[in-house]
Amino acid sequence: MSKPKKNIAxxxxxxxxxxxxxxxxxQSKVSFRLNILNFLLLLSFFLxxxxxxxxxxxxxxxxKDYFIDPQNTSQAALANKKELIQLNEKLMNLEDxxxxxxxxxxxxxxxxxxxxxxxxxxxxxxxxxxxxLDNANLMASEQDSLFRLQIAExxxxxxxxxxxxxxxxxxxxxxxxxxxxxxxxxxHLATDIAASKGDDIQTIADGVxxxxxxxxxxxxxxxxxxxxxMISIYKHCSQxxxxxxxxxxxxxxxxxxxxxxxxxxxxxxxxxxxIQGKAVNAEEYIDF
Numbered sequence: 001m002s003k004p005k006k007n008i009a010x011x012x013x014x015x016x017x018x019x020x021x022x023x024x025x026x027q028s029k030v031s032f033r034l035n036i037l038n039f040l041l042l043l044s045f046f047l048x049x050x051x052x053x054x055x056x057x058x059x060x061x062x063x064k065d066y067f068i069d070p071q072n073t074s075q076a077a078l079a080n081k082k083e084l085i086q087l088n089e090k091l092m093n094l095e096d097x098x099x100x101x102x103x104x105x106x107x108x109x110x111x112x113x114x115x116x117x118x119x120x121x122x123x124x125x126x127x128x129x130x131x132x133l134d135n136a137n138l139m140a141s142e143q144d145s146l147f148r149l150q151i152a153e154x155x156x157x158x159x160x161x162x163x164x165x166x167x168x169x170x171x172x173x174x175x176x177x178x179x180x181x182x183x184x185x186x187x188h189l190a191t192d193i194a195a196s197k198g199d200d201i202q203t204i205a206d207g208v209x210x211x212x213x214x215x216x217x218x219x220x221x222x223x224x225x226x227x228x229x230m231i232s233i234y235k236h237c238s239q240x241x242x243x244x245x246x247x248x249x250x251x252x253x254x255x256x257x258x259x260x261x262x263x264x265x266x267x268x269x270x271x272x273x274x275i276q277g278k279a280v281n282a283e284e285y286i287d288f
Contacts, residue, residue, distance in 0.1 A: 012037040170204040170286045171250045173234060174257060174269050178288055182281035189279035190233075190272040193288065197238060197267035201255040204232050204273075204286065209242045209254070218270065219260020224248060229277070235270035236260055 013035050020030040176195030180188060203224050210231075211223035220237040238258025248254060259267040273282040282288075 012040075171202060172286050172288050173204055173232070173271050174199055174201050175288075176257075176268070178283075179268060181283060182279075184279075190235075190270050191282045191288070192268050192270055194266060194268040195257045197257055197259060199257040200253045201234055201237060201257060201269060202251050203248045203254050205230070205250045207232075207248055209244055209246045209248060212240055212242070212244055215261065217261045217263045219258055219264075220255065222255055224254070229275060231274040233270075233272035233274070235272075236264050236268060238267075 015033050015035045017031055017033050019028050021028055174193050174195050176193040176199070178191060179194045180190075180192035182189060182191055205226045207224040207226035209222060210225045212221070214220050218235040220240050221233065221235045222237060222240050222242065223234075224232045226232065234255055236258055237255035238260065239256045240254070241256075242248060242252075242254045257267050257269055264270075271282055273280050273285060
């Protein structure tokens with residue numbers, strides 16, 4: 001019984017010469033000496049290496065989802081698809097928001113500079129009407145100026161002392177004489193208030209300054225964005241005290257009365273009030 005085992009062992013370690021011969025010339029091109037045991041070891045190493053590579057691929061690559069569990073694969077694919085759809089929707093919303101903001105700012109710039117006509121955009125252009133003022137009658141005495149300042153401070157303190165839920169009335173931007181009211185029939189979508197040059201212009205409500213610009217027609221202009229899609233526009237300012245992006249509270253001084261621009265004949269404030277994209281009569285919302 002020992003001879004067959006010895007024969008098998010001898011065959012395993014018996015060396016063979018492997019030759020690669022040119023068929024045409026019968027010349028030996030490559031030769032190497034190898035026994036069966038070496039061949040089996042090399043084959044085993046190659047198979048282990050191959051299985052190791054396949055295992056790593058299936059373990060750590062996306063291909064595993066298609067071989068391990070078809071149900072998990074479909075769920076993972078569905079989750080990825082939903083995530084891609086959500087990301088695409090967010091991207092589209094951001095693009096729409098950016099485009100809307102660009103159009104909005106462009107429209108506001110055109111409104112301020114007077115390049116936008118009412119025929120093109122509903123209620124986006126307030127036609128300036130030159131006003132004739134008697135500057136002599138508008139010159140306030142020192143006593144009148146002190147009295148106006150006292151009244152303005154009392155009104156501001158009264159506004160700020162009220163609870164927010166009871167403080168819905170808009171603050172008057174300036175105290176003066178209304179020389180031209182809102183009149184849509186003549187394209188005058190604003191309220192003109194004559195006052196002394198240098199008087200303070202105050203914001204009507206809490207908000208954020210979204211636009212400041214100087215134009216040849218209306219001089220220095222400033223726009224404030226408020227809550228509930230409300231915008232207030234102040235034109236013909238002498239100086240602007242706030243910059244784009246600054247937050248303001250009701251009654252804050254944002255500019256001063258001026259006489260800038262070609263479409264004016266005296267110091268006054270051209271005030272526009274917009275709600276949900278429409279110009280409205282400010283006298284219906286503010287007690288001037």
